[in-house]
Amino acid sequence: MKKEKKLEKVTPKNLPGFKELLPSKQIVFENIVNSMKHVYEKYGFFPLDTPILEHSEILLAKAGGETEKQIYRFTKGKTDMTMRFDLTVPVAKYVAMNYNSLAFPFKRYQIGKVYRGERAQRGRYREFYQADIDVIGNGSLNYVYDAEITSIIYEIFKGLGLFDFTIRINNRKILSGFFSILSLSDKCDDIMRIIDKISKIGLEKTKNELAILGLSISQIESILEFVCFDGTIEEKLNSTNAYLNMDKEFDIGINELKQVLYYIDAFGVPCKNYTVDFSIARGLDYYTGTIYETTVNTYPEIGSVCSGGRYDNLAECYCDRKLPGVGISIGITRLFDVLESMENSIFEKDFPVDVLIIPMNVELFRKAIDISRLIQAGGINTQVYFETVKLGKGLKYANKLKAPFVVIIGEDELLQDKIRLKRLSDGYQTTVNSNEAIKIINNNP
C-alpha cells in the first residue's frame, strides 16, 4: 500500500515515575490484584469504578496545600479538571451522589490508578495503583466493621504469601484525648505530625521537634512514655489505665479500641499479626477513630504498605448527611516492588500458557488447531506456534514464554492418533492422546 508520507521516528519512552511491566511481571501483578479481589468479594464488597478525571472543585474540596502542589490539573475548554490522587475522595463523592440508590452499610472495593506529580524517585511513582476498601454507614457504623477490616488485611497478606507482617492499630481519640489531658489540645495536629515520624527520625529528633513546638520536658517525656510503651496488647492497654476518667474523648477512644480488639479475636486473626501501637497517628489524614498501619517485618524501612482508618463523616464536603466510614488503602505498585525483592512465591506463576503446541509443518496447522481446542476444553490455556520453522525455534519460544509443556504435532504420531507431550523443566517426554495429555498437564504441580 502506498504511504501518505515518510514517517519520522520518535524514540519510544515513558514519562518518569510511570511504571510499565514486562509480560511475565504483569501476569504476577494481575495475580496479586485477583488475589485481593477474591478476599474483598468473599466479604461481600461491591466493586466500584469511578472516573480518573473529575471536576477540580470536587477532588479538591477538602485538599490542602500539599495536595494541590502535587496534582495533575488542567483545563479543556472552560472545564477545570484534575486526575484523581486517591480513591477516598471519589468514593465520598459517589456516596453523596448516589445516596438514595445505595444499601447501607455500603461496602465497596476499588482497585485503580491514581496520580501524584511528586518528584519521581526510587519507590515513588506518579502513576500507581491503589486497592481500597471502605464500609460506609448511614448515620452510624458499628466498630465491629473496624475489626473486619483487620481480618481482611490479614487475609490479603496471607493470600500474597506474606506471613511476617504486623497490623498496627491505634485510635485517634486516644491520642487527642491524651494531649488534652496534658493541656496540649491546641497543638494536637502538630504533635501528631511529629510523633507519626518517630520510627523514621528516631527519639532524639522527635524530642527536639516537640521542644521546638514549645512543649515542656515533662510533657515530652509523658508523651514518649505513652506512645512508645512496649509490651503485649494487654500490657499496653493497662498502661493507659492511669489516664482513664480524665478526658471523655480519651475514654471513648479506649473503649472503641477494646471493642475492635474483642472482635479481631473473633475473626481469628493470629496474635502475631496484629498489635496496638500508640505511636501511629496518620498525621496528614483526616481520621477520627481507629487507625491502621501495616508493616512487613523483614522490610521495616519501607514503612506502612497498608494504611487506613475511620472517618466520622466521609462525605462532609458534599452533603449534610452523617456517613461514617472505615477503610484501608494498599499501594499495590509499591507492594509489588517489595514482593519482587523478597522473591515471593507469587512470582512463580508468571507464564501465560500452560502448553505451547508446535506443528512440525504448515500442513499440520489445522490438526494443531484441533488439538489446541481439545486441550483448551480441558481448562488449559494454550498457544499454537504458527511458524514454519525448525522445532528448536519453537522450543526456544516456549522457553521464553515459560510454558511448562509443549505438544509436538508430527506426522508419525498422528498416524497413531497421538501427540508428543514434553515437559520443559526436566525434558520428560511421552506419546499420548489428547485426553491423557490433559490429565498430565492438569496434574503438574
Add this chain to the structure above:
Amino acid sequence: MKKEKKLEKVTPKNLPGFKELLPSKQIVFENIVNSMKHVYEKYGFFPLDTPILEHSEILLAKAGGETEKQIYRFTKGKTDMTMRFDLTVPVAKYVAMNYNSLAFPFKRYQIGKVYRGERAQRGRYREFYQADIDVIGNGSLNYVYDAEITSIIYEIFKGLGLFDFTIRINNRKILSGFFSILSLSDKCDDIMRIIDKISKIGLEKTKNELAILGLSISQIESILEFVCFDGTIEEKLNSTNAYLNMDKEFDIGINELKQVLYYIDAFGVPCKNYTVDFSIARGLDYYTGTIYETTVNTYPEIGSVCSGGRYDNLAECYCDRKLPGVGISIGITRLFDVLESMENSIFEKDFPVDVLIIPMNVELFRKAIDISRLIQAGGINTQVYFETVKLGKGLKYANKLKAPFVVIIGEDELLQDKIRLKRLSDGYQTTVNSNEAIKIINNNP
C-alpha cells in the same frame, strides 16, 4: 475532634461523558471483563498495562488532525503530556521499547480506559473502556493468526450470551487493488472513506459522493456492484474471479482472505457468525490487510461493536523493525449499553453476596462471625449485618443487596447448634447446621 474550619459543600457531580455505574451494574461490568479475560487467556495472551498518560510526541507520532482535536493534552512543568486515546499506539510503543525482552509472536491483551474529548452525546463517551488483543510478529506473521482472532471474537460474544452477531471480514488489499484496476489508485483513501459509510448513508448518497470525487458513472457502478455483491462466501469469492491476474495487490489480498477463511473453518466458528463483506473499509484506520467489523444483528443501528485488522508495520513510528500485527478492539462501555438494553442474561448475576448473615442481637455478633467464616470456607461470599435492629430491617438490606439467601442467627436455633436459612426468592426456610447450609446455597440454580 475539633475541626479546622467549617467546610463549604460542593455539589457532587461527574464530568459529562464520564460514566459511573451503580453497584449492581458494576458487578455485571466486571463479569463482562472477566469473561473476556478468560477467553484471551485461554488462547495464551499476556495481559498488558500501559500508562494512561504519555509524552504527547509518543501518542501523536502518527495521529492526524481529527485525533489532535479530540485529545486531552496538557503540560506540567516543561512536560507535554496526553491521555491515551486508544490502546494500539501504546502497544506499538511498548513493543518498540521492549523488543529485546519479548517473545515473538507477542500475543497481548489489554483492557483499559481511553480518553476522547468528543462532544458528549448518547452512546458517546469521553472516558470509556477498550478491550484490545493483538498478535505481533517479528518480520512476518502467518495469516492463520487472523483466523484465530475471528475465533476469539466468536468466543467472546458467545461468552457474553450473544448469539445473533456477524463478524464481517474483508482485506484492504482487495479494495485498493480493485481501485487500482479501475485506475483509481490516487483516489483510494477517499473512496474507502466513502464506501465505509454505505450502510449509514445509503446507496444514493454514496453514488453522489463518489461522483463529486470525480468518478465516472461506470466506475461508480463497478465499485458498487463489487462491494455490495450479495450471496454466500463462496459466491462472493467467485464474483472476484473476473478481476484476477490484473493487479498483483488484488491477487495477494484474495489469497490472504482465502487462507484466513480456510483456518476460520478449522477453528470451528459457525458459518452463521461470519461472512465476507467487501464493503467494509475501516476508512480512518491504518490497516494493510485483513479487516474486521462485528455487528449485533438485532441492533444494526449501533454499527460495529468489535473492529480491527492487520498492520504491516505496527511500530513504524518508533523503530525500523518490521513488526506486522493483527488485532481487534472492543468498546466495552458501549457494548455494555447494548447488552443492558437487550436484557442480556449476563445481567442476572448482579449481587455481591450469596448470603447475608443477620445476628438477632449484639451478643450474637461473635457467633455470626464464626458462622460467616464457616460458610466462607465453603467458597461462598458472605456479609454479616452488624446492626442492632429488627429482623425486618436486615431483610430489607438483604433485598437491596439482592442476596439470594439470608442466615438468621437467633438464640433458639443456637441452643440446637443450628441456624435459620431463608431463600429470599420464594421465602423457603429451613433450620440446618452450617454444612447443610453450604450445600443448599451452592446448589441453588
